[in-house]
Amino acid sequence: MLRAIAERCTQVLIDHRTISSEMRNIYIYGFELFWSTTFCIISILALGAIFGYLSMAVMFLLFFIPVRFPAGGYHAKSYGRCFILTNSVAIACVAVSPLLWSIENAEWIMWILLLLSLVYIWINSPVQSEGHPLRPERISKNRIYAHVLLGIELVILLLFRSIDNSCVIYTGIVASWAVAIMIALAKKGG
Numbered sequence: 001m002l003r004a005i006a007e008r009c010t011q012v013l014i015d016h017r018t019i020s021s022e023m024r025n026i027y028i029y030g031f032e033l034f035w036s037t038t039f040c041i042i043s044i045l046a047l048g049a050i051f052g053y054l055s056m057a058v059m060f061l062l063f064f065i066p067v068r069f070p071a072g073g074y075h076a077k078s079y080g081r082c083f084i085l086t087n088s089v090a091i092a093c094v095a096v097s098p099l100l101w102s103i104e105n106a107e108w109i110m111w112i113l114l115l116l117s118l119v120y121i122w123i124n125s126p127v128q129s130e131g132h133p134l135r136p137e138r139i140s141k142n143r144i145y146a147h148v149l150l151g152i153e154l155v156i157l158l159l160f161r162s163i164d165n166s167c168v169i170y171t172g173i174v175a176s177w178a179v180a181i182m183i184a185l186a187k188k189g190g
Helices: 002-015 021-051 054-071 078-101 107-124 136-163 169-188
Strands: none
Touching: 002 021, 021 054, 021 078, 054 078, 054 107, 054 136, 054 169, 078 169, 107 136, 107 169, 136 169
């Protein structure tokens, strides 16, 4: 289904002479990535709305996806598996956050682990996929993007913490841990 949607979108661009037919495969791949990511985001937000954890779902998306794109990490073998994996990681992060929130005096451990995960991502990003190696200039740009995003995320978490210390902040922290884990899995060849 995803392939059919991507082919249809590409054909519309070809029919309107926006792109040449020689670019067809590149655009199909791009649309597959776009729609796969879009459906995944919609699914996570819908689950959040249905089960009453929408703010935590948004926090997960804000702290998982932006860094994950330039930093890389583990990639599933198919779009379907990617959808299931990303939704499962989101559910796990949202489920773990209230549990960690309920542990008395756990906050300082959370922040230490956050800093460790941010340092790990900083040092090890971007991780290249074996099937899609990056050119040196792309590696350099992705590293810069990942570093900037990590800094922004840390500032946002600190601001949220100073305004309202809630379980939602823990979701952002746990999402950052998840990115570090995905990078570690990719580096070990998982």
